[in-house]
Amino acid sequence: MEPSDVDPSIAALERSLALNRARQRDLRDEEAEICSQLQELRSSAKQAAKDAAEAHHVLVDWTGTFEWDATVADLLKSRFGHDSFRPLQREVINATLSRRDTFAILPTGSGKSVKSATQTHALSLRLPHTARVLIGELQRFSPMQLLFQLPGLLSPSGLTVVVSPLVSLMVDQVASLSQRGVRCALLAADLTDRTQSTEVHHQIEDPATSGLRFLYVTPERIAKSKMLVSKLQKAYHGKMLLRFAIDEAHCACAQGHDFRPDYLSLGTLRTTFPEVPILALTATASESVRADVERSLQMDHLSARFRGHFDRPNIKYSVRKKLDEAALLDEMAALALRDFPSQAGIVYTLSRADAEKVADGLQRRGVRCAPYHAGVDALSRQSMQAAWQSGRMQIVVATIAFGMGIDKPDVRFVFHHSMSKSLEAYYQESGRAGRDGKPAEAIAWWSPSDFYRLASLACDTSDRAAAWRALVGSGRFCEMRHCCRRECLASLFGQSLPARVGAVSLGQCCDVCAAASAEAAAPSASIAHRSTLEEMDVSPLAIDALRCLAELNDAAAAEGVTDGGAAPAKLTALKLVEKLASRLRHADAKLSREALEHLVLRLVLADAIRVHFAFTAYSILTYLFTRPSLASAVLGDPGATAHSAGLHALACSLPSTLLPMAKAAKANKGGGKRKAAAASDVPPQSRKRVLPESDGSDFEVEQPMKQTGRDAAGGMPAGRGRIASAGVEVVIIDDDEE
Numbered sequence: 001m002e003p004s005d006v007d008p009s010i011a012a013l014e015r016s017l018a019l020n021r022a023r024q025r026d027l028r029d030e031e032a033e034i035c036s037q038l039q040e041l042r043s044s045a046k047q048a049a050k051d052a053a054e055a056h057h058v059l060v061d062w063t064g065t066f067e068w069d070a071t072v073a074d075l076l077k078s079r080f081g082h083d084s085f086r087p088l089q090r091e092v093i094n095a096t097l098s099r100r101d102t103f104a105i106l107p108t109g110s111g112k113s114v115k116s117a118t119q120t121h122a123l124s125l126r127l128p129h130t131a132r133v134l135i136g137e138l139q140r141f142s143p144m145q146l147l148f149q150l151p152g153l154l155s156p157s158g159l160t161v162v163v164s165p166l167v168s169l170m171v172d173q174v175a176s177l178s179q180r181g182v183r184c185a186l187l188a189a190d191l192t193d194r195t196q197s198t199e200v201h202h203q204i205e206d207p208a209t210s211g212l213r214f215l216y217v218t219p220e221r222i223a224k225s226k227m228l229v230s231k232l233q234k235a236y237h238g239k240m241l242l243r244f245a246i247d248e249a250h251c252a253c254a255q256g257h258d259f260r261p262d263y264l265s266l267g268t269l270r271t272t273f274p275e276v277p278i279l280a281l282t283a284t285a286s287e288s289v290r291a292d293v294e295r296s297l298q299m300d301h302l303s304a305r306f307r308g309h310f311d312r313p314n315i316k317y318s319v320r321k322k323l324d325e326a327a328l329l330d331e332m333a334a335l336a337l338r339d340f341p342s343q344a345g346i347v348y349t350l351s352r353a354d355a356e357k358v359a360d361g362l363q364r365r366g367v368r369c370a371p372y373h374a375g376v377d378a379l380s381r382q383s384m385q386a387a388w389q390s391g392r393m394q395i396v397v398a399t400i401a402f403g404m405g406i407d408k409p410d411v412r413f414v415f416h417h418s419m420s421k422s423l424e425a426y427y428q429e430s431g432r433a434g435r436d437g438k439p440a441e442a443i444a445w446w447s448p449s450d451f452y453r454l455a456s457l458a459c460d461t462s463d464r465a466a467a468w469r470a471l472v473g474s475g476r477f478c479e480m481r482h483c484c485r486r487e488c489l490a491s492l493f494g495q496s497l498p499a500r501v502g503a504v505s506l507g508q509c510c511d512v513c514a515a516a517s518a519e520a521a522a523p524s525a526s527i528a529h530r531s532t533l534e535e536m537d538v539s540p541l542a543i544d545a546l547r548c549l550a551e552l553n554d555a556a557a558a559e560g561v562t563d564g565g566a567a568p569a570k571l572t573a574l575k576l577v578e579k580l581a582s583r584l585r586h587a588d589a590k591l592s593r594e595a596l597e598h599l600v601l602r603l604v605l606a607d608a609i610r611v612h613f614a615f616t617a618y619s620i621l622t623y624l625f626t627r628p629s630l631a632s633a634v635l636g637d638p639g640a641t642a643h644s645a646g647l648h649a650l651a652c653s654l655p656s657t658l659l660p661m662a663k664a665a666k667a668n669k670g671g672g673k674r675k676a677a678a679a680s681d682v683p684p685q686s687r688k689r690v691l692p693e694s695d696g697s698d699f700e701v702e703q704p705m706k707q708t709g710r711d712a713a714g715g716m717p718a719g720r721g722r723i724a725s726a727g728v729e730v731v732i733i734d735d736d737e738e
């Protein structure tokens with residue numbers, strides 16, 4: 001046998017070996033996925049059984065009559081100057097006074113309107129734990145303090161321990177309580193010296209004598225100071241420890257965006273002080289975060305749970321197309337100066353460098369602003385915050401370090417220079433707008449490339465899978481054009497919106513609703529202002545993208561390139577789009593690069609394309625590869641369709657001038673040879689529709705659709721989704737209801 005006869009056989013064997021390995025990887029991935037699903041299901045079944053058992057025991061009507069009603073009402077008036085409670089305050093206080101572990105998730109700025117009793121009732125019926133979860137609204141940050149201050153003052157003596165990560169806020173509270181003649185103390189690393197600590201420790205061990213009523217302390221202190229814990233034990237044995245109030249409780253969630261490791265050590269409070277009720281407070285937590293926090297804090301005293309309503313009817317949410325940096329800054333500055341003159345706002349950025357750059361750019365455009373991040377020294381940050389709060393500075397350009405616990409009700413706009421890492425973070429950050437209940441706007445700028453940047457950050461976290469799921473939720477939120485954004489955010493917390501009223505019907509609720517109502521209002525006569533969009537099936541294009549990616553990775557693997565791992569061709573999203581664009585160019589199908597970028601991203605969000613992370617000394621790179629089972633399907637079958645590959649059908653609407661079919665038909669007359677591939681990608685007929693012309697940033701073509709299901713990844717609705725970008729729109733249609 002000649003060596004030249006052997007070479008092809010070797011190559012063939014190597015190729016099939018590479019394919020087999022890819023399949024192995026795929027199977028292993030799938031196995032891991034199934035295992036984790038199984039585990040999740042098992043634990044949720046266990047939790048459900050526990051919940052059911054609890055519900056049986058905990059059918060307490062917290063709105064009912066309690067022995068302390070008169071004293072509580074008295075105290076509310078005399079100490080806090082209020083005649084009545086805000087929604088849910090009384091219920092939470094009743095639960096914690098009943099010595100139950102209590103979890104209160106009360107949004108900080110839900111506007112002034114209080115839901116009518118019937119609406120509240122209707123909403124609570126749709127939720128699990130109907131008996132325990134009550135819905136209401138709270139307006140401002142300060143009402144949260146009432147939830148532990150009032151019960152703490154109800155007993156003639158005894159100590160309430162308040163754990164909070166926000167030192168400046170604790171300083172304020174201590175000052176205000178002291179002014180009212182209540183003895184309280186603060187233990188925090190930067191503020192308390194040794195002598196003071198010793199003095200406070202003395203007061204803690206015997207509150208009956210010292211008269212100490214509130215101890216404010218950082219979670220770090222509880223975690224690290226054995227002395228403190230032993231003093232608290234003395235108070236405990238003297239029956240003088242009333243309760244632990246854990247503020248910003250969501251920080252105890254390991255998967256959360258605000259996770260603080262020291263919060264985990266708070267779990268020992270339950271074991272060290274088994275009889276002391278815990279009151280966990282936060283402005284935001286999804287159901288999974290709540291469950292995680294309860295586990296961390298070992299809240300097992302038949303917890304009572306309260307959840308305020310999360311809808312923010314006065315905030316208009318929108319997502320805008322991210323232009324190049326200079327144009328983006330022009331747009332932001334124009335908005336700030338023209339639409340919100342002299343009104344306060346926040347711009348959130350992803351990194352310190354971004355904060356510096358954006359602040360500099362906005363300053364050059366005449367906006368009074370400054371960068372705020374962990375790298376700025378404490379003194380400058382303080383003066384910056386003061387300038388912003390007094391209105392001398394219009395905008396703080398900040399990383400997420402800014403905003404927790406800041407009480408400024410009249411923030412009129414929150415801009416996101418980059419989307420947040422999770423929708424929960426986005427909800428919380430954007431929610432800092434309009435706490436006074438007056439109209440406010442939340443605008444996020446988005447481009448597909450942001451997704452990969454966020455992905456490389458997400459992969460650098462301890463729980464990569466959770467971070468990825470959260471990010472996919474953010475990505476879908478930005479990509480979608482078919483479902484109300486407020487509805488989407490409410491669904492994150494397992495809630496649905498009340499009947500569409502007020503702002504919503506005016507199309508002021510979000511960009512999706514605004515576009516829908518603009519379309520509905522556009523008279524058919526104004527045809528001159530409309531452009532023609534045609535819809536085509538782009539699933540062949542998606543298959544082409546998957547095949548192109550699989551082929552390139554396969555070829556690289558066969559060449560023995562291994563350091564790319566699952567993605568040996570080292571194709572970034574950008575490179576893949578280039579390859580696709582050049583293939584299409586050869587085929588006379590001029591789909592814009594931008595449309596292709598969205599198409600590729602949608603395939604990533606649909607898990608048809610996966611991301612491989614490559615760590616270098618300075619950065620983390622994201623390479624793409626086709627999900628292995630799909631890769632074998634599209635490579636093994638030249639006639640593979642979206643359907644045969646088990647993928648959703650993809651449809652695309654775009655201006656007729658950009659339609660590849662028209663171009664292909666023209667080229668056909670000339671007898672062009674190279675268009676075959678793309679021409680076959682185009683369905684035999686496309687549907688013509690007349691659509692209103694938008695301002696160029698977005699095309700919006702259909703009324704928001706009724707949603708049928710919501711998937712687990714980010715609480716986002718499954719089903720039809722669409723990608724809108726300048727003049728191009730891709731609709732993804734689910735074939736199979738999963």
Ligand SMILES: [Zn+2]
Nearest residue numbers: 484509510513
């Ligand atoms: Zn809406």
